[in-house]
Amino acid sequence: MKTYDCVVIGGGVVGASIFNKLVRLGKSVALLDKASDVATGASKANSGIVHAGYDPMPNTLKAKLNVEGSELFPKLCRRLNVPIKNCGALVVGDDIEKIRTLYERGKQNGVKKLEILNRDKIKQLVPDISDSISCALYAKISCIVSPYLLTINLCEEGIINGGEVFLEEDIESVKKVKGEFIIKTKKNTFHALNIVNSAGAGYNDIAKILGSEEYEIQFRRGEYFVFSKTANLNVPCTIFPLPTKKGKGVLITPTVDGNFLVGPTSERSKNETVTTDLGLNDIKEKAKNIIPNINFKNAIREFSGIRIICGEDFIIEKSKKVKNVINIAGICSPGLSSAPAIANMVATLLGFNLEEKKNLKRLKEIKLLKDYDEETQNEMIKQNKDYGEIVCKCEKITKGDVINTLNRPLKIRSVDGVKRRTNAGMGICQGGFCFTKVVNLIKDVRNIKYEEVLKENRGSEVAYGNIREVKNEN
Numbered sequence: 482m483k484t485y486d487c488v489v490i491g492g493g494v495v496g497a498s499i500f501n502k503l504v505r506l507g508k509s510v511a512l513l514d515k516a517s518d519v520a521t522g523a524s525k526a527n528s529g530i531v532h533a534g535y536d537p538m539p540n541t542l543k544a545k546l547n548v549e550g551s552e553l554f555p556k557l558c559r560r561l562n563v564p565i566k567n568c569g570a571l572v573v574g575d576d577i578e579k580i581r582t583l584y585e586r587g588k589q590n591g592v593k594k595l596e597i598l599n600r601d602k603i604k605q606l607v608p609d610i611s612d613s614i615s616c617a618l619y620a621k622i623s624c625i626v627s628p629y630l631l632t633i634n635l636c637e638e639g640i641i642n643g644g645e646v647f648l649e650e651d652i653e654s655v656k657k658v659k660g661e662f663i664i665k666t667k668k669n670t671f672h673a674l675n676i677v678n679s680a681g682a683g684y685n686d687i688a689k690i691l692g693s694e695e696y697e698i699q700f701r702r703g704e705y706f707v708f709s710k711t712a713n714l715n716v717p718c719t720i721f722p723l724p725t726k727k728g729k730g731v732l733i734t735p736t737v738d739g740n741f742l743v744g745p746t747s748e749r750s751k752n753e754t755v756t757t758d759l760g761l762n763d764i765k766e767k768a769k770n771i772i773p774n775i776n777f778k779n780a781i782r783e784f785s786g787i788r789i790i791c792g793e794d795f796i797i798e799k800s801k802k803v804k805n806v807i808n809i810a811g812i813c814s815p816g817l818s819s820a821p822a823i824a825n826m827v828a829t830l831l832g833f834n835l836e837e838k839k840n841l842k843r844l845k846e847i848k849l850l851k852d853y854d855e856e857t858q859n860e861m862i863k864q865n866k867d868y869g870e871i872v873c874k875c876e877k878i879t880k881g882d883v884i885n886t887l888n889r890p891l892k893i894r895s896v897d898g899v900k901r902r903t904n905a906g907m908g909i910c911q912g913g914f915c916f917t918k919v920v921n922l923i924k925d926v927r928n929i930k931y932e933e934v935l936k937e938n939r940g941s942e943v944a945y946g947n948i949r950e951v952k953n954e955n
């Protein structure tokens with residue numbers, strides 16, 4: 482039985498970053514997640530902003546890791562072929578003292594290229610800005626990124642370089658025998674010298690099994706509207722209101738896919754990703770304080786993500802109770818921005834040398850048919866008729882694109898997994914046209930039954946009962 486140098490539990494952006502880093506350091510690593518794909522927790526449902534780092538309080542882990550992480554992002558995303566855009570961010574308001582305080586905090590945290598803008602300059606950037614806005618902090622280095630493609634590609638680059646990812650693993654027990662952890666799941670047994678608990682909302686469940694430190698975790702739901710790409714919203718950068726105790730407030734931001742996000746709310750909640758009338762109405766009201774002519778008829782979807790909060794700062798530490806366990810708890814915002822720096826910190830805590838292995842493999846870029854010029858597209862369709870068959874009309878995703886995705890290193894069986902990788906189902910009809918087509922492709926490529934195809938996780942099987950298959954005569 483193989484003994485891993487490390488087993489990482491939890492495949493959000495934090496666990497995936499650690500997994501990827503440790504593989505690059507030449508360690509044998511397994512990542513275990515109970516879900517049917519990586520990035521199904523907070524890492525799929527957030528604002529997708531690589532924050533510059535002016536918001537966290539100085540001398541906190543949040544401040545340090547945010548600034549270090551955001552500096553690593555552009556190169557990391559280039560290496561992994563993950564879409565990232567340096568669109569900048571504005572924090573807008575009518576209280577110049579509060580803007581100055583944020584500016585000073587940013588300087589103290591080591592954030593580069595911060596500027597205070599007057600109303601004229603804000604208007605030049607955002608012509609539709611509310612009349613009530615008189616000043617802003619401009620963080621030029623702020624970026625937008627696809628948080629789930631980042632997580633997926635971190636895992637897949639890890640896999641092609643020798644790491645292993647195991648999905649749908651329910652951890653039942655962990656024992657330590659002669660300095661080695663024996664991790665039993667419902668399906669497998671893993672042996673490891675070190676364990677990283679980066680299970681996000683499931684942190685305490687794993688800590689209980691390990692006998693390591695448990696923490697009081699609070700959940701705060703963030704609800705959003707997604708606006709269509711054709712929303713005609715003149716918002717070239719991320720726009721935040723002034724932050725409050727509850728967080729960074731309701732923002733308006735473009736996404737790397739060309740949509741816009743408006744949200745999030747920030748209310749104490751259960752660990753439940755629902756949306757509410759109260760939350761959505763609150764967003765409408767607050768967004769209008771920034772862009773008064775924003776038209777919510779252009780919203781095509783609502784969703785929510787859960788912040789996981791353990792006090793004021795991130796907890797990233799060696800367990801004092803169980804040797805060779807690293808606890809990672811309370812990774813709320815700016816956890817996405819900090820993830821690459823968290824990975825470096827964890828590698829150091831584990832006592833590993835930070836020099837990367839030579840001859841690491843690069844992940845092959847998987848482009849969609851629509852990313853090529855017309856001549857190449859025609860040639861590709863001639864070579865492979867699957868590229869000539871449209872699966873998602875809104876996003877122009879072909880059967881060939883979906884099949885390529887299903888053949889990537891991480892073997893998934895969920896419609897939402899295909900959606901995160903190709904955008905099929907993200908357009909105006911929200912999967913009305915493509916859902917069953919994607920289900921059929923998952924079933925055929927994976928060679929599984931309809932009852933085994935999932936919407937997202939186990940329990941969301943797309944079919945059950947007596948299923949009669951009708952052959953397509955076309």
Ligand SMILES: Cc1cc2nc3c(=O)[nH]c(=O)nc-3n(C[C@H](O)[C@H](O)[C@H](O)COP(=O)(O)OP(=O)(O)OC[C@H]3O[C@@H](n4cnc5c(N)ncnc54)[C@H](O)[C@@H]3O)c2cc1C
Nearest residue numbers: 491493495515522523524527528530681683703816817818
């Ligand atoms: C509304 C909202 C907006 C945000 N916006 C931003 C932003 O713009 N920029 C930014 O920097 N940060 C942002 N964040 C924070 C960021 O999203 C999180 O810090 C980050 O995604 C946390 O990643 P994670 O890997 O720790 O957790 P998760 O992504 O939640 O991953 C945890 C993983 O552990 C798995 N797991 C759970 N229990 C178990 C178990 N028992 N066994 C095995 N696996 C288990 C889960 O399936 C999941 O895959 C936002 C967060 C929210 C909620």
